[in-house]
Amino acid sequence: MVVGIASLFVSALVATQAIATPIKARSPYAVKEKHLKPRAWRKLDKAPRDHLINLQIAVKQSNFEQLEKHLYEVSDPAHPRYGDHLSADDVTELIKPTDDSLDQIHEWLEENGIVPTAYSTAKDWIHVTLPVETIERLLDTEYHTFEHADGGRVVRTEGWSLPRHLHAHIDTIQPTTSFFRARAASVDSFVSPIWEAQDFSINGLAEKKMNDPEIAKVCNVSSVTPECFKTLYKTKGYKTQAADKNAIGFTNYLGEHPIRSDTEQFLQKYNPEAVSSARDFKQIVIANGPGDQPLTPAETEEGTSKEANLDVQAIAGISYSTPITSYSTGGSPPFIPDINTPTNTNEPYLVWVNYLLDQKSFPQVITTSYGDDEQTVPKSYATRVCQQFAQVGARGTSLLFSSGDNGVGRYGTCVSNDGKNTTMFLPSFPAGCPYVTTVGATKNFQPEVVAYRAAFTGPDGVTRGNYTSGSGFSNYFEAPGYQKEVVSKYVSDLKGKYDGLYNKKGRGYPDISAQGLYFAYFWNGTEGVISGTSASCPLTGGILSLVNDALIASGKRPLGFLNPWLYSVGYKGLTDITExxxxxxxxxxxxxxxxxxxxxxxxTPIFPELVKLAGGKLPHQ
Incomplete structure (x- = not known):
């Protein structure tokens, strides 16, 4: 299924017209937002005047507080409305902007000869496609080309303005000040088996003697397989019962797209009954993202789709025969590179969630293995994207995000982005959003411990950096009610350790964890292993999708937004990790x-206990 940019939003009426006259406004312009470039970026020349940007205007939602109230009520197992998820129309009605907001924004655009190209269903997002020179006049700003340390380039500004009377009606406009990069939460992959010469004890990889003979028989720290996951998390033997009413999805960015032939090889070896999943999973292409195709020579050279393969194989390896949907999102509109801007300047994350919300239905679990440092995005952007996720949760879907792979922050980067270079831990986004379930990583089996691998140099002479399950507290979002008590206790028990390096009142993450070191997988026809919360997140999604399957088969509703249930009831069905x-x-x-x-x-999950706590029944019960 291919979805073009024209299908992403409702009623694309007429093409945008660039303005040639100075900006007009009925109130003076004032700065709406400033956000300094992150340290990894450097400013280059002024952006090309004719470079087109698909500008996304976030109109203030009329009643988000009521939507949030509904979200928590339908997600709280102690509330009479638990499980009574909202419809697409219900959500639209709650968040659609007021007529006054729309009228004033339209007046501003029309005065300057600009006609919107598209709207979201609720009209809380307005799109206009304009050249840089027009946007600079419209927002009283100046765009430059910025280059990341790894060579990627984007067109951005570090501040922009609006007529003062519009400040209360527009939450954010992007891409302007956001440097979010949707970095995949996966680390080094190796050809399997891992080099015989590697001494696992050096990196703390050696497994302690396992007491459970079943786990000992199928779990090997150097290559963790679906048989190990099924045994460890007790899904082994469960047969899906509601595949016609249940589904799971995962997202892809940065040109990633799952390769069916690799997934088929993986399943033939590790889960033969599920081989049909490699042929049957649905591939939805959004905004000119990559299609359902084999790897090209260039993609093979770049190592493209290791992340996408990991995601689909982790899910299919444990949740057969639940239907799987892959979303591959590109930039929008179609991007034409030039010498100054060789990479896409748009925000595919926002494109994906807005596409999703325009659908009448979508999978009950969706996993995302991408994120970036929270401070790479302005708070206004993070808040608004997080509100989009709340809408997905209110409609009965569990959104899972990886916690990241750098512990409390990557070495050498742990400073603030406020111009003062204050030493601080680096929380991740969207991991810190209170309306998603964030997944960390473990390793070893009896007991499981925090996933960690120290830096080392392999026989190939390549040095691999540290990998640790992402960890922390948001600087943008406060701890929500469902976790305030446990966060407060945890912070208190630290007894002042790391004071000043993190936000004690912030939303803490992750919420749940699963295996995330040396996953067996196939890429480009070859078996290998790969690590990261990119592995633990889809694995957890697959397990929770099985919980939904058991619930639906028992006449119950799916879990939906998980966190209020997890913190009040579901935690009893998890194995506490203490090392x-x-x-x-x-x-x-x-x-x-x-x-x-x-x-x-x-x-980490104990499948039968989670089903029982959620009110479902297993076939033998």
Missing amino acids: GSGVGCGVDGFPATKGWDAVTGLG
Whole structure:
């Protein structure tokens, strides 16, 4: 299924017209937002005047507070409305802007000869496609080309303005000040088996003696397989019962697209009964993203689709025969590179969630293995994207995001983006959004501990950096009600350790964890292993999709937004992880402890217990 940019939004009426006259406004312009470029970026020349940008205007939603209230009521197992998820029309009615907001924004655009190219269903997003020179006049700003340390380039500004009377009607406009890069949360992949010469004890990889003979027989720390996951998390033997009413999805960015032939090889070896999944999963292409195709020579050279393959294989390896949907999102509108801007300047993350919300239905679990440092995006952008996720949750879908792979922050980067270079831990986004379930990573089996691998140089002479399950507290979002008590206790138990380096009142993450070191997978026809919360997130999604299957088969509704249930009831169906820490920023980082902690969350899944606690029944019960 291919979805072009014209299909992303309702009623694309006429093409945008560039203005040639100075901007007009009925009130003086004032700065709406400033956001300094992150340290990894450097400013180059002024952006090309004719470079086209698909500008996304976020109109203030009329009643988000009521939507949030509904979200928590239908997600709270103690509330009479638990499970009574909202319809697409219900959500649209709650968040559609007021006529006054739309009228004033339209007046501003029309005065300057600009006609919107498209709207979201609720009209809370307005799109206009304009050249840089026009946007600079419209927002009283100046765009430049910025280059990342890894060579990627985008067109952005560090501040923009609006007529003063519009400040209360527009939450954000992007792409302007956002440097979000949707970095995949996966680390080094290797040809399997891992080099015989590697000494696992050096990196703390050696597994302690396992007491459970079944786990010992199928689990090997050097290549963790679906048979191990099924045994460890007790899904082994479960047969799906509601495949016609249940589904799971995962997202792809940065040119990633799952390769069916690789997935077929993986399933033939590790889950033969599920081989048909490699042929049957649905591939939805959004905004000119990559299609359903084999790897090209250039993609093979770049290592493209290792992440996408990991995601689909982790899901299919444990949740057969639940239907799987892959979303591959490109930039919007079609991007034409030039010498100054060789990479896409648009925000595919926002394109994906807005596409999703324009659909009448979507999978009950969707996993995303991408994120970036929270401070790479302005708070207004993070808040508005997070509100979009709340709408998805209110409609009965569990959104899972990886916690990241750098513990409390990557070495050498742990400073603020406020111009003062203050030393600080680096929380991740969207991991810190309170309306999503964030997934951390573990390793070993009896017991599981925080996923950690120290830097080392392999026989090939390549040095691999540290990898640690992402860990921390948001600087943008406060701890929500469902976790305030456990976050407060955890912070108190730290007894002042790391004071000043993190936000004690912030939303803590992750919420839950699962295996995330040396996953067996196939890419480009070859078996290998790959690590990261990019592995633990789709694996957890697959397990939760099985919980939904059991619930639906029992006449119950799916879990929906998980966190209120997890923190009040579901935690009893998790194995608490108490060893290891979120190494990063040159320190040990937040420790795993009894109860919730800011590196493994509430623990790892015990499938039968989760089904029981959610009110479902297994076939033998």
